[in-house]
Amino acid sequence: MTPALETAAAPLRRDAAANRERILTAAVEVFSASGAEAGIDEVARRAGVGVGTVYRRFPNKDALLAEIVAQLLRDLVTVARGALDAAPEAGLAAFLAGAGELQARHAGCLWQLWSGGHEGSETLRELRAIGQQLLARAQDAGAVRSELVYEDIGLLLWSLAGVVESAHGVDPQLWRRTLEIMLHGMKPSPEKLTHPPLPPGGLDAVARLATERRASGR
Amino acid sequence: MTPALETAAAPLRRDAAANRERILTAAVEVFSASGAEAGIDEVARRAGVGVGTVYRRFPNKDALLAEIVAQLLRDLVTVARGALDAAPEAGLAAFLAGAGELQARHAGCLWQLWSGGHEGSETLRELRAIGQQLLARAQDAGAVRSELVYEDIGLLLWSLAGVVESAHGVDPQLWRRTLEIMLHGMKPSPEKLTHPPLPPGGLDAVARLATERRASGR
């Protein structure tokens, strides 16, 4: 999408650049159909290239997944920016709906999205900044309960991911219903939430631990 | 827990029976600490036995996981039964809270819980029957929106599982906050949910597809 950035080092030959895109597209399709445990050969076959080609473009499978997730993260920021244009009381809901759609298109990579190693990334920081803004606006407009913090948004998206991944084959839109329930639950109410939220920046800690946990499992 | 059932075929020698329990306990600990991808040797080491012993008791890894999940399912039924004793407007919430706790104690096995191959199991049928009863009571008492169906409950638990698994290391109780939001969202409101629910029995279809998806990934 923004080839100008990658080509900084050395402009890819035209066929190579095209293959890179084919590989990324195929990978999203394969992973979303079979989960991220799908083999590289599967991705290569789908892209119509050999495994060697995949490995010349991406140093390893994790890097391939990371690139997909990075793109997804950028798209999330775009969606969030768009939601800033909506009315204050609707912006947060619009973002969550958009994020749900993006997640639905990337089933299989969602674990890497929320637990990947991009804690320090600029994109993630930007997403947080805009998300906090959307939340604050919705709260000021009286559309969302004041106890909510940004970390709650992240967790809701993460739990939505479960529905997205599991129900994808039966009703690819089912997550919308779960989201509706969550949105209702986020509205202001005299009955406050009692369990404390994650501390600020807590999502990073969650991501870090999830990665470690995975590592210790092998 | 109910050894009388398993011993129907041939009573286990005392040390063998003890080892079986040690293995199950160790497996829950290991899987919940490192995910279900943890190796059998890890489980065996934790249980203080050799891998051979694990395999004499359980034909393969899937069977070990299945036994854990079967026990978890039985515990869920117990919790659900207990919730029937609560006031009609509180029973469903009590069940969900209890189910959350059980899930928290079995992080790592939750995927197998919701996608395992026990679609036809008697326990699952019983869970559904009680769950439907809890839901109907809550609806009759005016505590829960009338559009909700049993399948929504299953999906909410499944999405809760995501929070349980991911946030476990940072705040093992954090799922309670997400559940609170969900519970608020489940309350009656003039603004009805618009996206249609899963059809009756739809959870089985979800489970079946999830299993296939996994299989095609290998």
Add this chain to the structure above:
DNA sequence: TTCCAAGCGGAACGCTCGTTCCGGTTGCGA
């Protein structure tokens, strides 16, 4: 048109992990 750096396919390698196998050990009925 020529030439070669860059690219390509896919066979082969090695590591991980589930599973099997076997020689030694032990609970427990007689």
Add this chain to the structure above:
DNA sequence: TCGCAACCGGAACGAGCGTTCCGCTTGGAA
């Protein structure tokens, strides 16, 4: 106490998958 069927530990095997390697092909600058 004796004898053996059941049990035990852990080395070894094999399948699957990520990764590497190498001989052939090709885009595109000169």
